[in-house]
Amino acid sequence: MNNQQPVPFTGYQKIVIFLLAITQFTVILDFMVMSPLGDILMKSLNLKPSAFGIAVSAYAFSAGISGLLTAGFADKFDRKKLLLFFYIGFIAGTVFCGLAQSYAVLVAARIITGLFGGVIGSISMAIITDLFALQQRGRVMGFVQMGFGGSQVLGVPIGLYLANAWGWEAPFWMVAALSSCIAVGVAIKLQPVVQHLSIKTDKSAFKHLLHTVSKSNYRVGFAATALLSIGGFMMMPFGSAFAVNNLGLTNQQLPILFMVSGVCSLIIMPLVGKLSDKISKFKIFAAASVWMMVMCVLYTNLGITAFPIVIVYNILMMMGIMSRMIPSSALTSAIPDMADRGAFMGINSSLQQIAGGVAAAVAGLIVTQPSKGAPLQNYNVVGYLIVIISVLSIFLMMRVDKLAKKKADNSKITIPEETAFLEL
Known part of the structure; x- marks a missing residue:
């Protein structure tokens, strides 16, 4: 895994990367936009932090449940058809969010969106694992995860601008319109992904799910993903409310903050992807985790702060x-066997979403706000919890790294045969 020459992408692989990246962009944007809309939503619908935490976690919990329900079927269908089915459902749910006019309807809309949107990431991961060698996946993850940075550079700032101009519903209409165009592109350009269907199995969907969960190596990957998600989601729901009410930013400054952070993410992610294919993925993960812990503690203890410093x-x-x-996603993708990839990615994505929902709900219970517009309290406690969870994550990811290396050594992977047809 160390100091290997990067395996080049074929022309079709580049198209697949683009389609999956832009699909992820819309799904991530739909979820991400809830955080910057937090302050507007809490004031518009007169919500307490705990109620807003439920609104955020509703998507995550429904996405997790959906992933578990579909994991057993994930390896029994053309992955392209699955992707399109759930993406169209995601678009419908997002339209419902734009039509919501009350807290109860908004929560219901988020549940529907999560039922479909939460499965898309796992299907994309299964496609990536089918079509790309392990030596390529760090770079692929770097590009596909650019959806996260892209949503901050373009989507979130534009969404906030629309929300400030036409109300909090406007960003959801923007996501629905953009996603509809992308769905057409996926339908036309993505080829069927069916090679996994050649591996015959007599297992029912339920038995396939149990078979996947029963493997101890897989459970290590699941546990690592869950811990990573808890640490990653805890700060997110109240990020904009903390910036406005504690750091002294205005709602007009928020789009700039998200845009600048997003631009830096777009620069960082491809570089990290390349490094993770050349250097130890685990070492990069461990160093990044320590860096993140330090920054989270410092940030959550800030008071009124100048905008450039924020x-x-x-x-x-x-x-x-x-x-x-990026390195954690690449390492985790190396664990499942080809016949189990769809189910593994489905369960993994479900646990990621459920853990994120738990994190958002717990953060909502920890963080308090005495009155509308008052500074948030106990946000620094969330930062300390993230440190504890991140330390545990490092140890679990170390086990994932050992499992990935052992599997690579046993199979003596260079370029999997399943990618050979892409050269045609």
Whole structure:
């Protein structure tokens, strides 16, 4: 895994990377936009932090449940058809969010969106694992995860601008319109992904799910993903409310903050992807985790702070977050066998979403706000919890790294045969 020559991408692989990256952009944007809309939503609908935490976690919990329900079927269908089915459902749910006019309807809309949107990431991961060698996946993850940075550079700032101009519903209409165009592109350009269907199995969907969960190596990957998600989601829901009410930013400054942080993410992610294919993925993950822990503690203890300093803090914190996401995703993707990839990715994505929902709900219970517009309290406690969870994550990811190396040594992977047809 160390100091290997990067395996080049074929022309079709580049198209696949683009399609998956832009699909992820819209799904991540739909989820990400809830955080910057937090302050507007809490004031518009007169919500307490705990109620807003539920609104955020509703998507995550429904996405997790959906992933578990579909994991057993994930390896029994053309992955392209699955992707399109759930993406169209995601678009419908996002439209429902734009139509919501009350807290109860908004929560229901988020549940529907999560039922479909939460499965898309796992399907994309299964496609990546089918079509790309392990030596390529760090770079692929770097590009696909650019959806996260792209949502901050373009989506979130534009969404906030639309929300300030036409109300909090406007960003959801923007996501629905953009996603509809992308769905057409996926339908036309992505070829069927069916090679996994050649591996015959007599297992029912439920038995396939149990078979996947029963493997001890897989459970190590699941546990690592869950811990990473808890640490990653805890600060997110109240990020904008903390910036406005504690750091002294205005709602007009928020789009700039997210845009600058996003631009830096777009620069960082491909570089981290390349490094993770050349150097030890685990070492990059561990170093990034320590960096993120330090920045989280410093940031969550800030008071009224000058806008340029807040931007610097966000950039430094984003460096740590992004630099651990990419190598951890690449390492986890190496664990499942080909016949189990769809189910593994489905369960993995479900646990990621459920853990994120738990994190958002717990953060909502920890963080308090005495009155509308008052500074948030106990946000620094969330930062300390992230440190504890991140330390545990490092030890679990160390086990994932050992499992990935052992599997690579046993199979003596260079370029998997399943990618050979892409050269045609």
